[in-house]
Amino acid sequence: MTxxxxxxxxxxxxxxxxxxxxxxxxxxxxxxxxxAGGQGYRQPSAGLTLDMRRLMGGExxxxxxxxxxxxxxxxxxxxxxxxxxWAIDGAAxxxxxxxxxxxxxxxxxxxxTGAMDxxxxxPGWTLPGxxxxxxxxxALKDQGCLIGQRVAFLGSSPLMLLxxxxxxxxxxxxxxxxxxxPLGAKAAALPQMLRAPRTLxxxxxxxxxxxxxxxxxxxxxxxxxxxxxxxxxxxxxRDSSGRERRFACDAVALGHGxxxxxxxxxxxxxxxxYDADFRLFLPQTDASGRSRPxxxxxxxxxxxxxxxxxxxxGALAAHAILTDLGVAQDVGAIRPxxxxxxxxxxxxxxxxxxxxxxVAQIRAxxxxxxxxxxENVTIGAVRNAMAQALGPVEVNRVKAMTRCGMGRCQxxxxxxxxxxxxxxxxxxxxxxxxRLRGQAxxxxxxxxxxxxxxx
Amino acid sequence: MxxxxxxxxxxxxxxxxxxLARRGQRVVLFEKGTVGAQSSxxxxxxxxLQGRFPxxxxxxxxxxxxxxxxxxxxxxxxxxxxxxxxxxxxxxDEQAKLEGYAQVSESHGLAIERLDPAELRRRFPWLGxxxxxxxxxxxxxxxxxxxxxxxxxxxxxxCGVDIRENTRVSAVSQQxxxxxxxxxxxxxxxxxxxxxxxxAWAVEMASCFGExxxxxxxGPPQFVTEPLPPLFTPSLQTxxxxxxxxxxxxGNVILAGYPRTAADATANRAPVPPVKTLAAMRALARVxxxxxxxxxxxxxxxxxxxxxxMIPVIGPSLTAPGLFxxxxxxxxGFQIGPGVxxxxxxxxxxxxxxxxxxxxxxxxxxxxxxxxxxFRKEFD
Numbered sequence: 001m002t003x004x005x006x007x008x009x010x011x012x013x014x015x016x017x018x019x020x021x022x023x024x025x026x027x028x029x030x031x032x033x034x035x036a037g038g039q040g041y042r043q044p045s046a047g048l049t050l051d052m053r054r055l056m057g058g059e060x061x062x063x064x065x066x067x068x069x070x071x072x073x074x075x076x077x078x079x080x081x082x083x084x085x086w087a088i089d090g091a092a093x094x095x096x097x098x099x100x101x102x103x104x105x106x107x108x109x110x111x112x113t114g115a116m117d118x119x120x121x122x123p124g125w126t127l128p129g130x131x132x133x134x135x136x137x138x139a140l141k142d143q144g145c146l147i148g149q150r151v152a153f154l155g156s157s158p159l160m161l162l163x164x165x166x167x168x169x170x171x172x173x174x175x176x177x178x179x180x181x182p183l184g185a186k187a188a189a190l191p192q193m194l195r196a197p198r199t200l201x202x203x204x205x206x207x208x209x210x211x212x213x214x215x216x217x218x219x220x221x222x223x224x225x226x227x228x229x230x231x232x233x234x235x236x237x238r239d240s241s242g243r244e245r246r247f248a249c250d251a252v253a254l255g256h257g258x259x260x261x262x263x264x265x266x267x268x269x270x271x272x273x274y275d276a277d278f279r280l281f282l283p284q285t286d287a288s289g290r291s292r293p294x295x296x297x298x299x300x301x302x303x304x305x306x307x308x309x310x311x312x313x314g315a316l317a318a319h320a321i322l323t324d325l326g327v328a329q330d331v332g333a334i335r336p337x338x339x340x341x342x343x344x345x346x347x348x349x350x351x352x353x354x355x356x357x358x359v360a361q362i363r364a365x366x367x368x369x370x371x372x373x374x375e376n377v378t379i380g381a382v383r384n385a386m387a388q389a390l391g392p393v394e395v396n397r398v399k400a401m402t403r404c405g406m407g408r409c410q411x412x413x414x415x416x417x418x419x420x421x422x423x424x425x426x427x428x429x430x431x432x433x434x435r436l437r438g439q440a441x442x443x444x445x446x447x448x449x450x451x452x453x454x455x
Numbered sequence: 456m457x458x459x460x461x462x463x464x465x466x467x468x469x470x471x472x473x474x475l476a477r478r479g480q481r482v483v484l485f486e487k488g489t490v491g492a493q494s495s496x497x498x499x500x501x502x503x504l505q506g507r508f509p510x511x512x513x514x515x516x517x518x519x520x521x522x523x524x525x526x527x528x529x530x531x532x533x534x535x536x537x538x539x540x541x542x543x544x545x546x547x548d549e550q551a552k553l554e555g556y557a558q559v560s561e562s563h564g565l566a567i568e569r570l571d572p573a574e575l576r577r578r579f580p581w582l583g584x585x586x587x588x589x590x591x592x593x594x595x596x597x598x599x600x601x602x603x604x605x606x607x608x609x610x611x612x613x614c615g616v617d618i619r620e621n622t623r624v625s626a627v628s629q630q631x632x633x634x635x636x637x638x639x640x641x642x643x644x645x646x647x648x649x650x651x652x653x654x655a656w657a658v659e660m661a662s663c664f665g666e667x668x669x670x671x672x673x674g675p676p677q678f679v680t681e682p683l684p685p686l687f688t689p690s691l692q693t694x695x696x697x698x699x700x701x702x703x704x705x706g707n708v709i710l711a712g713y714p715r716t717a718a719d720a721t722a723n724r725a726p727v728p729p730v731k732t733l734a735a736m737r738a739l740a741r742v743x744x745x746x747x748x749x750x751x752x753x754x755x756x757x758x759x760x761x762x763x764x765m766i767p768v769i770g771p772s773l774t775a776p777g778l779f780x781x782x783x784x785x786x787x788g789f790q791i792g793p794g795v796x797x798x799x800x801x802x803x804x805x806x807x808x809x810x811x812x813x814x815x816x817x818x819x820x821x822x823x824x825x826x827x828x829x830f831r832k833e834f835d
Binding site for chain 2: 087089101388389392400401408410439441447448449450
């Protein structure tokens with residue numbers, strides 16, 4: 001029987017596995033996490049008891065439903081937690097699990113790799129105590145920890161309000177939720193966001209929560225710096241009226257929305273195109289998630305759509321796989337899924353415009369702002385390299401000349417900001433600035449793993 | 456109109472342009488992509504003097520003097536470091552081979568130290584027990600290939616060279632006593648002499664003049680670890696080629712190792728099969744056990760031109776007077792790059808070079824092609 005491998009056990013991967021199981025297939029489900037659920041529906045580490053209903057709030061029912069569904073299919077699938085796909089070579093997936101490497105051949109591959117935070121650099125953003133917004137939520141859900149007692153939420157993301165609510169729920173103090181996007185931009189995106197009225201209402205609810213709790217909620221701010229001596233002590237920002245303000249805090253959650261995790265799609269041979277709304281290169285698929293023959297993409301790893309879209313797109317991709325394997329499909333079941341995915345992704349496109357990536361702010365950063373935190377490359381170093389004769393005009397050349405994007409994270413953190421700096425200096429758009437190509441290993445791999453016996 | 460047109464903006468093309476312009480020539484350099492982006496920029500960065508093809512030593516030593524003088528000549532650095540090179544053997548056969556290499560090196564005036572196991576453990580205690588003997592050459596060095604060629608290109612520009620990046624040459628032909636170069640953009644340039652330094656793409660141009668060589672594209676799989684505490688200074692190479700490693704000043708360990716990997720010159724890609732990464736990781740952990748817990752963060756290769764006898768083509772065309780070839784460097788062009796550029800400038804301006812280059816003539820492919828022992832060992 002065809003070996004179908006799904007990478008990622010979030011809502012997309014789980015929904016896809018369900019559809020395949022229902023047709024008698026036994027897919028392999030590879031999960032980098034300790035437990036299924038992905039990032040949004042992450043479960044606490046084993047042995048840790050957390051009140052997840054309280055933490056998940058309005059999402060609690062969905063959280064419980066997804067995990068119940070996973071539990072129902074777990075013995076019908078080959079579930080492999082704690083497993084990283086570190087490289088893809090043709091049909092071979094190279095795995096790393098518990099310090100050992102292994103190879104798995106996949107006839108059909110569905111990548112449901114999810115998303116990660118996108119952050120804009122600013123002075124002081126590498127200080128201990130600064131977390132990405134998603135990281136701040138992971139600390140809470142996975143370990144039951146707050147990143148600090150007095151937390152500033154800074155960036156441009158509707159998730160800031162959700163995370164702020166979660167932090168308040170768990171006993172943290174939220175000193176400010178500061179959004180770089182003007183309120184007007186959000187109002188302008190309302191028509192598009194009305195395509196998902198429930199999600200929109202939920203967002204407005206979080207906003208009302210913040211008002212009720214007295215958390216300062218600022219729009220249209222310009223973050224100036226995170227400051228502190230060896231650790232975060234405060235954030236400086238300019239508010240929409242031009243006034244400089246300091247908020248004392250011991251931690252900062254920084255986030256400008258999320259971006260698809262696309263390295264595996266890149267290694268698997270997906271083609272990419274620049275998306276001007278998201279200002280990112282995204283893998284190309286048809287409406288059902290087909291990339292190239294044998295390769296399917298679903299969830300936020302293909303295109304940001306949120307958890308509900310991820311779930312529907314996972315099921316949709318599984319139906320596409322079955323169709324392509326010659327298994328007759330119920331068109332009546334597929335159409336609503338396709339409509340749901342299209343609608344929710346259109347909503348996210350509206351969100352991407354409303355909670356914009358702060359391009360001007362990034363390009364205006366002072367020279368000594370660190371851009372690549374793995375390799376300690378400043379924005380000034382990139383500007384200098386680009387200004388010299390035979391200097392780079394494209395991100396991969398900048399990488400070669402400056403080491404920006406050459407470190408442990410391989411440009412996953414600095415890549416989007418680097419692209420804006422390059423585009424700004426060359427007077428081009430992001431498409432011409434290019435993209436850092438995915439390279440194996442997707443995450444660092446110890447030399448010793450190559451010598452360890454295979455599991 | 457130019458005196459010399461150079462096709463290929465790699466290390467060789469850039470150095471040739473630099474030396475020609477310094478002697479007053481009007482030089483135009485065509486590069487289909489960006490200067491130093493291919494094998495000149497993606498190689499390991501070894502400036503190894505030990506174990507080279509014997510006929511290459513005069514060129515190699517001449518080139519080394521240029522590397523040693525890089526900053527003064529070029530006006531900026533390229534992380535040149537005289538780290539020395541430690542050549543390791545795992546058994547007696549390999550040790551005999553090392554001895555042979557050492558004698559050739561010494562006959563050209565290099566100082567080679569022979570190290571027995573006790574001496575090895577004393578001076579290089581991080582070496583694992585697999586290494587039973589080694590030779591050490593203190594003059595061998597390394598440089599950063601990502602920085603070197605653009606720096607030479609800038610120096611050439613300052614001497615007046617017209618560097619045209621992102622300009623693909625579409626046709627070359629003879630015209631009178633010179634040549635005409637046509638680009639994909641539709642431009643034409645007449646020139647007196649022509650240098651073919653187009654790397655893995657060089658045969659296309661040679662064939663315009665009825666010459667050929669069995670060039671194919673490949674590259675060594677390479678990886679780099681995260682920065683690690685300083686452990687070793689010299690470049691480290693096992694004689695079987697499974698490990699060619701060095702630690703940079705910032706702590707990253709770079710590794711290149713055989714067998715080499717296939718590259719696609721048309722698609723401009725040189726992917727590294729993960730199994731080769733794993734094999735190289737195992738090999739490095741065997742030679743330097745302390746690195747076993749280091750993490751590999753990035754893997755790459757590059758598109759290099761290879762020939763079955765594993766030595767390059769350097770010298771005048773045998774069919775088109777005024778045309779000079781320099782390609783097929785078989786993974787060891789970085790060290791000799793500056794010297795090749797200098798020799799090309801001498802051949803063009805003086806009619807000859809004092810450096811013996813007979814073994815590198817393109818004419819050797821008119822008769823039966825020699826397949827070298829290295830070729831059999833370094834590819835799978």
